[in-house]
Structure formats: structure tokens, C-alpha cells
Amino acid sequence: MLILGGTTEAAALARALTDVEVVTSLAGRTRSPAALPGQVRIGGFGGAQGLAQYLDAEGIGALVDATHPFAARISANAAEAARLRPTPRLMLVRPEWTPQSGDRWTMVPGIPAASDAVPGGARAFLAIGRQDLAPFAGRADAWFLIRSVEPPDGPLPLHHSVITARGPFRVEDEAALLAEHRIDVLVAKNSGGDDAKLAAARRLGIPAVLVERPALPEGERVGTVEEAVRWVQALPRPRRGRGAGAEGNERQRRS
Ligand code: NAP
DSSP states (O other): OEEEOSSHHHHHHHHHOTTSOOEEEEOSOSSSOOOOSSEEEESOOSHHHHHHHHHHHTTOOOEEEOOOTTOHHHHHHHHHHHHHTTOOEEEEOOOOOOOOTTOOEEEESSHHHHHHHSOTTOEEEEESOSTTOGGGTTOTTSEEEEEESSOOOSOOOSEEEEEEOOSOOOHHHHHHHHHHTTOOEEEEEOOOSOOHHHHHHHHHTOOEEEEOOOOOOSSOEESSHHHHHHHHHTSOOOHHHHHHHHHHHHHHHHO
16 A cells, blocks of 8 residues: 555554555655654655556555645646556545635635735735745745744745744644734635634634645545545455455454
8 A cells, every 4th residue: 555645644544554554655845754654755756657667566556645735746646657557546635624704715726826915014924834935935025924844945035934833733822823923914725634723813813815725636535534544444455465354254263
């Protein structure tokens, strides 16, 4: 089983699949990723063709694409690779956030549009990770609080402050951060999952600019780790798995 990872859900799935040989693949963006059970491989495959070759060479029986909803290229590659080297493929995609009463959201189609949506003179909280900051580099007319797991290394806006932190975050702490930095607009991707920053913005009446998700490839899709586990459990097992099951049945019969 290959899990394309880099998310909380991918790690939870690897932990849940105790009776399956799991390899989790990470892109290598984070220098010190959290520990994972099973094997871990790090780095790109070299496009869809490279991934198809990897599936073949490693004898991968099934693939769960549990990458981040904004990691569009690897998901497209996974779809193409699973077509080139026929392999059962599931997408594990956490549900989108939807606005609640009190939310003041502006939905935008991409990061450049998010940059355009920040008003001049604003103090903005950029909670979009460190890889998509370039469109904000030209905004010398606003101030940005940038939060990422690791320090950004690309171009940054003229007026900014960087904090590094890894979630999950508590709503109270997010609200304190927004208040401390006198934030008047939050910028986030509609990633789904931990929504503490959005809850804090709602509580303080702060508007948010939310980047819409890129389109996903065609294919079977679930929204929770539990559903992904059931999908894996329903797959036909290779001979070795059936043997282990037979042994288990034998033990049950003896007891
Ligand atoms: P991306 O644009 O979709 O992928 C770019 C390239 O990185 C892919 O073509 C692939 O290289 C490699 N890659 C991506 N994910 C990989 C994985 N799990 N294992 C091996 N190679 C991978 O991806 P991204 O947006 O840069 O995100 C990179 C990773 O960070 C993903 O695994 C994602 O789950 C995680 N992440 C992304 C975000 C986000 O906002 N984008 C947020 C949190 C976590 P090759 O073509 O050479 O195979």
C-alpha cells in the first residue's frame, strides 16, 4: 500500500493500517517531518511516469492519495500513474470548510487573487504556508503576519513578521494572536480540517479571504480516515495476506 502523504490524515491512515505493509511518500518540503509508522520514502517520483515505474518496481497493490487538497500536481500524477500501471487508487480528501453564521468570507480562485483581495493599509494574517507567498511580495502597501511550519525562503512582502509553528492550534490562542497583532483580515486556503483560525476570526468579527480549492482528478474519493481504512480492508488480499488470515482462523478454531 502506497500512501501519498504530507497531511494529518495520511499519518492517521498509516497508523490505522496495522495489518498492511505501508509505504508513506513525502515530498520532502518539511525538514523534520513527524514520525510515521511503516516505511517512509522522501522526494518526488519524476512525474506520473516515474510514479508508475515506482508502483511497478515496488509491487504496490493499491494507492491512497492522501495529499493536501491544494497539492494538485501530485494528485493528477497519481491518477495518471494508476492508469498507466493499473492500480486501485483512492483519494482521501478532507471536507471543505463552509461558512457559518458570523463568517465574513471572500472566496477567491487562487493565491494571486487572494493578494489582490487584501485591502491597502491592512494588517493581514497570511496562514497559507510558505510555498505560495510570492504573489504577496509586491504588496508594499500592507503589513503581513506570515505563519508557516518552517521559515519561508522565497520573496516576501516589504512589511512583515514571520512566526513558525505547527498545528493543531487552539481557538483561544488563535484569537490572542489575531488581537496581539491587530489583524484586520485573515488569508487562508480552504484546506478543511483544523479550523481554529477561522473560528477565532469569526469570534473577533475579522473578515477572511479564502482561496478555493483546485479541481481534483476523477476517481473514487472519501472524506475520512475511517472510510479509507474500510476501502483498504475491502481490497482483495495477496496470497501472503490470505495465509495470515487462514492462520488466524486456525488459531480461532483451536481456542
Ligand atoms: P504538488 O504541487 O502537487 O506537487 C509538486 C511535486 O512534488 C509533484 O509533482 C511531486 O514531484 C512532488 N510531490 C508532491 N507530493 C508528494 C508526495 N507526497 N510524495 C512524493 N512526491 C511528492 O505538491 P505541493 O503543493 O508542493 O505539496 C507538497 C507536499 O506537501 C504534498 O505531499 C502535500 O500533501 C503537502 N502539503 C501541501 C500543502 C499545500 O498547501 N500545497 C499544505 C500542507 C501539506 P514528482 O513529479 O517529481 O513526483
